[in-house]
Amino acid sequence: MKPKKKIAIQGWPGANHEIAAKAYFEEDNLEMIPCLTFPDLFQTLKEDRSIYGIIAIENTLVGSILQNYTMLKDSDLVIIGEYKLRIKHQLMALPGQSIEDIREVHSHPMALAQCEEFFKDYPHIKLIASEDTALSAKLIAEEKRTGIAAIASELAAEMYNLNIIASGIETNKRNYTRFLVITDRALTETDELLEQDRINKSSLVFSLPHDEGSLSKVLTVLSFYNINLTKIQSLPIVGQEWEYLFYIDLTFNDYKRYLQSLDAIRPLCKKLKILGEYEKGKQSYPIPNGNTIEIANHE
Amino acid sequence: MKPKKKIAIQGWPGANHEIAAKAYFEEDNLEMIPCLTFPDLFQTLKEDRSIYGIIAIENTLVGSILQNYTMLKDSDLVIIGEYKLRIKHQLMALPGQSIEDIREVHSHPMALAQCEEFFKDYPHIKLIASEDTALSAKLIAEEKRTGIAAIASELAAEMYNLNIIASGIETNKRNYTRFLVITDRALTETDELLEQDRINKSSLVFSLPHDEGSLSKVLTVLSFYNINLTKIQSLPIVGQEWEYLFYIDLTFNDYKRYLQSLDAIRPLCKKLKILGEYEKGKQSYPIPNGNTIEIANHE
Numbered sequence: 397m398k399p400k401k402k403i404a405i406q407g408w409p410g411a412n413h414e415i416a417a418k419a420y421f422e423e424d425n426l427e428m429i430p431c432l433t434f435p436d437l438f439q440t441l442k443e444d445r446s447i448y449g450i451i452a453i454e455n456t457l458v459g460s461i462l463q464n465y466t467m468l469k470d471s472d473l474v475i476i477g478e479y480k481l482r483i484k485h486q487l488m489a490l491p492g493q494s495i496e497d498i499r500e501v502h503s504h505p506m507a508l509a510q511c512e513e514f515f516k517d518y519p520h521i522k523l524i525a526s527e528d529t530a531l532s533a534k535l536i537a538e539e540k541r542t543g544i545a546a547i548a549s550e551l552a553a554e555m556y557n558l559n560i561i562a563s564g565i566e567t568n569k570r571n572y573t574r575f576l577v578i579t580d581r582a583l584t585e586t587d588e589l590l591e592q593d594r595i596n597k598s599s600l601v602f603s604l605p606h607d608e609g610s611l612s613k614v615l616t617v618l619s620f621y622n623i624n625l626t627k628i629q630s631l632p633i634v635g636q637e638w639e640y641l642f643y644i645d646l647t648f649n650d651y652k653r654y655l656q657s658l659d660a661i662r663p664l665c666k667k668l669k670i671l672g673e674y675e676k677g678k679q680s681y682p683i684p685n686g687n688t689i690e691i692a693n694h695e
Numbered sequence: 696m697k698p699k700k701k702i703a704i705q706g707w708p709g710a711n712h713e714i715a716a717k718a719y720f721e722e723d724n725l726e727m728i729p730c731l732t733f734p735d736l737f738q739t740l741k742e743d744r745s746i747y748g749i750i751a752i753e754n755t756l757v758g759s760i761l762q763n764y765t766m767l768k769d770s771d772l773v774i775i776g777e778y779k780l781r782i783k784h785q786l787m788a789l790p791g792q793s794i795e796d797i798r799e800v801h802s803h804p805m806a807l808a809q810c811e812e813f814f815k816d817y818p819h820i821k822l823i824a825s826e827d828t829a830l831s832a833k834l835i836a837e838e839k840r841t842g843i844a845a846i847a848s849e850l851a852a853e854m855y856n857l858n859i860i861a862s863g864i865e866t867n868k869r870n871y872t873r874f875l876v877i878t879d880r881a882l883t884e885t886d887e888l889l890e891q892d893r894i895n896k897s898s899l900v901f902s903l904p905h906d907e908g909s910l911s912k913v914l915t916v917l918s919f920y921n922i923n924l925t926k927i928q929s930l931p932i933v934g935q936e937w938e939y940l941f942y943i944d945l946t947f948n949d950y951k952r953y954l955q956s957l958d959a960i961r962p963l964c965k966k967l968k969i970l971g972e973y974e975k976g977k978q979s980y981p982i983p984n985g986n987t988i989e990i991a992n993h994e
Contacts, residue, residue, distance in 0.1 A: 433811075459758040459928075463867075505804035508824045512732075525807045525822035568762075609918025611927070616915055619908025628910070628929045628941075629758075642927075 400427040404440045404449040407432075407504075410530035410552030412483060416575040417450045420479040420677075432527055438467050445580040449473070455483070456572045457510065460629055465643055468578065468671055469601050475672025477577040478597070485511050485566045488533055488558035489545040495561050500524055502532035503547035511547055513567040533558055576672070597626075598646045598654065598673045602665035606640060614661050621657035623648050647676060699726040703739045703748040706731075706803075709829035709851030711782060715874040716749045719778040719976075731826055737766050744879040748772070754782070755871045756809065759928055764942055767877065767970055768900050774971025776876040777896070784810050784865045787832055787857040788844040794860050799823055801831035802846035810846055812866040832857055875971070896925075897945045897953065897972045901964035905939060913960050920956035922947050946975060 401421065405413035408430050417426065431437035434451060441449045451468075454460045468475075485507055489498060498521055501508070505525045515521055526532045532546035537556035545561065546552070553560050576599075604610040615625065627645035648654040662668055700720065704712035707729050716725065730736035733750060740748045750767075753759045767774075784806055788797060797820055800807070804824045814820055825831045831845035836855035844860065845851070852859050875898075903909040914924065926944035947953040961967050 456931075457761060459761050462756060462758050505808040505822075505824060509804040512826075523804075523824035525804060525824050527811075606923070606925075608921050608923050609915070611924055612911055612914035612918045615911030616908070619911045622907050624905070624907050625910055625929075626905075626931075628927055630924075630927045632755075632925075 398425060400425050402427045402429055402444075402447045404429040404431050404437050404447050406434055406437050406451060407528045408530035408534060410533060410549060410555045411528060412481060412549055412573065413450050413452070413575070414530075415549060415551050416479045416481050416573075417577075419481070420450070420477060420575070420577055434461075434464055434467065438471060438473070441473060441578070441580065442471070445583060447579075448476075449578045450479075450575050451578060452573050453576045454574045454627075456570055457568055458506070460643070462631065465601070465629075465631075468576075469641075469669060472581045473578045474581040474670075475576045475599055475674055476579055477674045478677035479575045479577070480677055481573050481575065483510075483566065483571040483573050484550065484564050485547050486550055486553055486560045487511075487514075487545050487547055487562040487565050488536075488553045488560050490536060490540060490542055491557070491559045493542060493545070493559065493561065495545075497543060498545045498561075499543045501545045501547060502526045502536070504529050504532075507547045510567060510571065511565045514562070514565040530555075574677075577674075578672070592651050594675045595651050595673045596647055596649065597676045598648075599643070599671040600646065600668060601641060601643050601671055602661075602668040603641050604665060610664070611642065614664050617660050617664065618646065618657055621653055621660065622650075623654060623657050643671075697724060699724050701726045701728055701743075701746045703728045703730050703736050703746050705733055705736050705750060706827045707829035707833060707851075709832060709848060709854045710827060711780060711848055711872065712749050712751070712874070713829075714848060714850050715778045715780050715872075716876075718780070719749065719776060719874070719876055733760075733763055733766065737770060737772070740772060740877070740879065741770070744882060746878075747775075748877045749778075749874050750877060751872050752875045753873045753926075755869055756867055757805070759942070761930065763875075764900070764928075764930075767875075768940075768968060771880045772877045773880040773969075774875045774898055774973055775878055776973045777976035778874045778876070779976055780872050780874065782809075782865065782870040782872050783849065783863050784846050785849055785852055785859045786810075786813075786844050786846055786861040786864050787835075787852045787859050789835060789839060789841055790856070790858045792841060792844070792858065792860065794844075796842055797844045797860075798842045800844045800846060801825045801834070803828050803831075806846045809866060809870065810864045813861070813864040829854075873976075876973075877971070891950050893974045894950050894972045895946055895948065896975045897947075898942070898970040899945065899967065900940060900942050900970055901960075901967040902940050903964060909963070910941065913963050916959045916963065917945065917956055920952055920959065921949075922953060922956050942970075 403417045403426055405428050407413050409428055414428055431440055437449055441447055451464050453464055500522045502524045507529050508523045529548040530552040533548040533552040533556045536544050536546055624647040626647050629643045631641040702716045702725055704727050706712050708727055713727055730739055736748055740746050750763050752763055799821045801823045806828050807822045828847040829851040832847040832851040832855045835843050835845055923946045925946050928942045930940040
């Protein structure tokens, strides 16, 4: 039997990071390593180079998770894949409890904020911030706490035998998170993790002087090489008023042509760094009745 | 005496939106209209066209507030100014209380999340999500609640006579928020709110087909007209896999040249909308001892 693949996830088992990890790796032989915060996750990967990591990088409601971009840029880790997940928040409690029994709801502050509207109809319920969505579910189950509900995923409800008392309570249903799969850069250089002909996406970061036209030159050169831009985000460098960081995602059909385009833009950029070259991701698409189905993404 | 200028703010009096509003308008004759949520604020401005609004639009830690970009794009409101504020979170309670007395801390989920590290040293303290930072402070003062602290601004501590028991408890000190001042578009067309020769910044939104080079064409044309790009953010249009929205901020020295550049890019964009033309903002800069001073921003 193959050894288990170890995956560091942010949050406890049953949190969205585990759902994304399972969907991405499509195999059962996985060992999840829960990390309470993103800095903890980066530290875990630094200490054991054989571990893969999965991190949320952007969400359709709150935008990019800038902290993760910064840690990725400053690390020796590299992106080897991506997965897009529709986020659905479920309200869960011990079996037998109904919404009228609930006095407190525990969850991560971000999940509480995304469900604020729902709780306006229940002003008697106190919203309590916890370290993690799935951990809140786990504690209710373990300590058999009545009167308390958690906001967490369907997977968490299953794992901890809780009852879903309200489903899809997020205010905005267009709630998607894009996850990146990361690993040690040295590993990808020795192991051929992905055949070159399957690479069709890349994430870069570079800085540019704050000159008129410096970004347009870079993008024009990329377009001459038939490289597609699927994301761009500028970030002022705090304390350096005149310099900007740009995070961009590119897609392409011809890997060699893409390498040539990098050579062409390198002299125009400062500190160009390739954050990863990988295969465009699968995603969980919404279907009209509000459920999601897993289909491959053939953009 | 002039009638009071009415300003809709998100949050209760004493929240960061009020601090930004006072710093921007630089006058005392202001009447703050607290709105609990951003959608409430947009509704308030829709119902009374004489009210100004102030909204957070981006933060150095969490990135752009995409919801506000969307509501702005879909409204008849226009940006007339901006202000950048360093965000400092203070822990406050009734006079005489110390950190050892505190069992619960109440604040907005975002503020709780930004101070998570601080509370790791105080595992006995329960973090409770509230609707607003300043409202949490107000309730402690009004109900004379001991054992409870709030995370809110220095202004809130002053207004509600609370004692600051820990100052600057945010995990990351590079915490800046950019606020936009908005008003009815029709108002700016009749009233000359700002002399043309003081306009040196503009915010635009447009969509582009997902073609190689469509963005580089637009940016190249802008650079031919000596227009500077100070921010760019792409946003996939959910449900329209092949179309993207771009939010950009431009700065320039010559207003007429800027108008010509808009004419030049209009045929290249779909649905170009000017979100506002205004004067580059002031900001509260950090100085080495960690305090902030108000100075004009002469980029």
